[in-house]
Amino acid sequence: MEIKREDTKLTDIFELPKDEALKTFYERMITIPITAIESLKQELTTMVGEERSKGIFIRYGWHNGVSDGQTAKTFQWESERDLINAGPELHMLHGYLDYVRIDDIDYDEAGDLASIDVSWFNSFEVEKFLKSENYSEEPICHTLCGYASGYLSTVLERPILVKETKCRAMGYDHCEVVCIPMEKWGDELENEYHYYQSTSMIQELDEVTAKLKVERDHLNKTYEIHRRLIKELLSKQGLQRIVNVLYQSTGRPIFIENEDHKLMAKSDEVTVDFDLEDLNTDTTNFIKLSEDTGLLRTPIYLEQQIKGYCTFLFENGSTPNNLEYMIIDQASITSSIILLNENIKINTEQNIRRGFLSDILDGRMDQEELYKTAYYLNFNPNDSYWMLTIERENENPDMSRKIEVNEALINHINSLLRERYINAIVSQKSGKIIVLIDHASFKEVYVNQLRFIKQLIKDCSRRFSKQAFYAGVSSCVQTIDQVPALYDETLAALKARNPNEKVHYFEDLGIESLLFQIPDETLINRFVDKQVGELLEVDKNDDLIQTFYAYVENGVNINNTAKAISMSISGLRYRLSKISETLDIDLDDTKSVFSVYMALNVLKAKGRISI
Template identity: 55%
Template sequence: MSTKQMHINNAFELPKEKVVNEFYERIITIPIEARTNLKNELITIIGEERTRGVFIRYGWHCGVSDAEKAMSLEWDDELDLALAGPKFHMLHGYLDKVEILEMSFDEQKKCNFIEVLWINTFEASQYLKAKGLSKEPVCHNLCGYASGYLSKVLQQPILVKEVECRAMGHEQCKCICMPIDKWGDQITSDLSYYQANSMIKELDEITAKLKMERDHLSKASDIHRQLIKELLSNQGIQKVVDILFETTGLTVFIEDEYNQIIVKSGNLPDQLALNKYRDSNTTFVRYSEKLSLLRTPIYYGQQIKGYCSFVYIGENHPNELDYMIIENAAITSSLILFNESIKVNTEQTIKRSFLNDILEGRLAKEEMYKIAYYLDFNPSSTYWMLTFERYVKETCIENELAYNEEMIGHIHLFLKERSINSIVSQKLNKIIILIEYPTFEKLHITQSSFIDQLLRHCSRRFPKYRISVGVSSVIQEFAQTVTLYNETLAALRTTNNRKNVYYFEDLGIESVLFQLQDDVLIERFVNQHIGRLLEADSNEFELIKTLFVYIDNGSSINNTAKELSMSISGLRYRLTKISEILNHDLNDTQYAFTIYLAINILKAKGKIEI
């Protein structure tokens, strides 16, 4: 009787040779060692993951083929077909024995779950023999075979997953067979092994990707050569952003370490708040709903000295080429900024030394004019000076100098952005700014507005400190620079808590005293002449104010009484009291002038208001 007319439960009771000859037109045998060597060669050629997929799919096709043969026999239900699967396994010599630990079907006779024990599988034995213990199951051929066989005979997609393996050190191999939809996310990676991917197609994709990478490298290299060319030609940082804009079509800008944009190319919004986007790596950040930035830091001296940024509109994103270009641009910008920094620092050092030599009186007039000419300062122009004084608790001279150096750089940047010809230096822990006045006048703003802008600029960088500014007059002679400095010092001696900008031109005759270098002498002058009156006066300084108005009105009783809204008798009584306290005749013109000067000093210092 032919096996095709037999029931499937009886077919495997025949001798193995007869079953094989009846089931298959022709069969070949493959030594396990040869199969193992083939697998090892495939691993070498196409990798372990691809090889695993090959043997899983090979097992799948074998399982489907045997399922079709099983279904050609007589059988009562799908259970008969499912139970024949282990017999096919053993027929091919894949293992010694199969034990079904659990099997369940639903009411529609659809498979729910099968748990199987595989005894002495050939794949586990070969792995242990060749490599020792494995970290994961190795019976890929058997899993593929069981998946293909069960999916075919049960007419539903079944996936078999090995959960224990003798190659991992377990006693025997164990697998779970379940419909794919019941596995959930547990088999996401396993499913990929059942999909045959064309290596030719993947090679084409890799080739296309390599071609794109080559094109990217070629374009990035061309841009880099252009940037290096501009670096060597000393074109400056503006040329860098121009090249980037022309070659990429992207708006680009470079900012300094204070997040102030120094150069740009393309269409850029007027105001960008960039201080919160500080990162030590190249990053793509969403600035707003309509705008994104690809930013990379610019390093020199192992510190971040700025950022180079590409601008993307809407939902546009950078590609790999953009990353390559911007990082190359950052390196070039770093070199350019470093060279410019050296030039600027050298120039500023020379200018500062020149200004200090002038203030110390070390230069003759002819030599002073000669150096001024070479430093692009017109000796016949008009000049103006500001002196900054900072109030802090810091007493360490090294920290004071370091702070001043940092602030000098910050002020220099402010002046440079406005094309103001100037020298910024420090002396006696004060910062001195000598300005060629016509370059300031081109801004078309008042002195007070300019100083307010400069103070705001500094306070953003140094918010902890209170800064006072002494402002000189404007002179017509470069040789009078020392006079400007003395005027700023005189203005600073009127320091009080009500304001922080002091103009020399606002001082009266007391400006003569304020030009003394010793503040103690000024205090002694005030105390000597009106000290007793200050002690006797009330908190409102009524006596001091009365005396000031009296002298200011040329010692006229009527005019003084009218200005103070007092009676003549009341004023006479108060003036008599003041004369007694001071022990001096108030009608003495020379003495009245001295007292008037002392009171004006108190006014300038903000100690009294009249």
């Protein structure tokens, strides 16, 4: 007897024996052993991977669920609840599960379905998995989830996404799932929904092939640029040629700067009108300056320290692609090698020059050898030279730290002088920085010597903060073999150092300059104390000192001195008598007067008294 579906209640089907229920619900069925499904799953996992295999079985279950949902709706049913309850029955009818329990059906305030909580017992997918005697880290009932989602989506006529929250394969007593309308899933939807999307492996292979072709083209172009960069490197070309090659190859404006953010090379189109000091980065990074402008920057490393940056400029809202990231990394490596070569060359040259200056100062070379070496090092022996000795207040008594800072200071000063094309030797001696300058090269660049020295000290103070620098400046000699005298002059100028002044000229010293050339400064201090120590004790306002100084400056003539300081003759005689008594000297004794005058000049040079 043929049963008409439209006359049969859906709920009555599940009261029938299993074989009769199957014949009533399905026109024809085939059976598939669990072992065959498990073998298929293993083969698919091997062929297409675990993620893709999971998606296949979810969609396989989905199509089964959709088919059953369409069939269920052809029977008589009274409410949505009848259709929902039929799902678990069909699950068990197929043999997917031993038992299904609907734990809760929740509706929101508007009466709309919010979620369905279901428990599954003895899933066929779990049963086969547990025979391996291992637990899974994730739920594995993919076919069942797909079936439930397909069935509910069909009978409720809205997309329902089913997610397994607990699985017996993970060690739980039974499996639990939650069924929620797709629009109510929120952010979790993206992680699960893609398994329900059917994708073509051929299409994906085409996409992968296209990506591989792009990557191949990128590698080919990167290799070609790398080959050109190596060619320029081997030809010992500088950074500007590297910049030119990169601009010709990419069309991107590019510039290279040093660690102090001064441009070393750039393409013609580059105008840097933004502050680079705020754009430091220790990795390749794209930095947006505005909606229209961005910088792809990468550091240039040398001896594990950042010694500069290589930067592509992007305008009109453009952004870098993978190829440009690869190219700028190549540019950084090439620039690093160039800087390393230049650094080795400069250090070698500096060490030779420093050795040469040390030999001159210590008198280890005869004139013939000195002149020959000077020509070799590009110093004309018959040119004029002057010297600068820089002393810094060292707050750290650690000698190794002092030497380390001095070496860094030498490199910095060398860099500044090279940038200004000044031919010079920079070295250190007795903890001080000494700079021998070829006056001819200096005259071509600078007119005002004091301005140059102050700027040099300012740069050093900026580079080495929290340290005070003082400079002693020598006179100018006409031949290089007179250099040792220049060093002595700079030391004399520094010994007469006024703490309120940064630059001290030897030529500003008077006859007292002879005293400042005494190596032991203790002897100078003892001389000054012996000559004027008692006068300093009693003369708190320096009135007697000013009077004595004016008296000597006016040729020890009372009348001229009185006019010069606008004082009466009697008042002047009283002061001179006071001075003579305090110092216990005869003011008519030229030798004694000169000694006191020398001592006052030393104090004046050091800034301890003001005349």
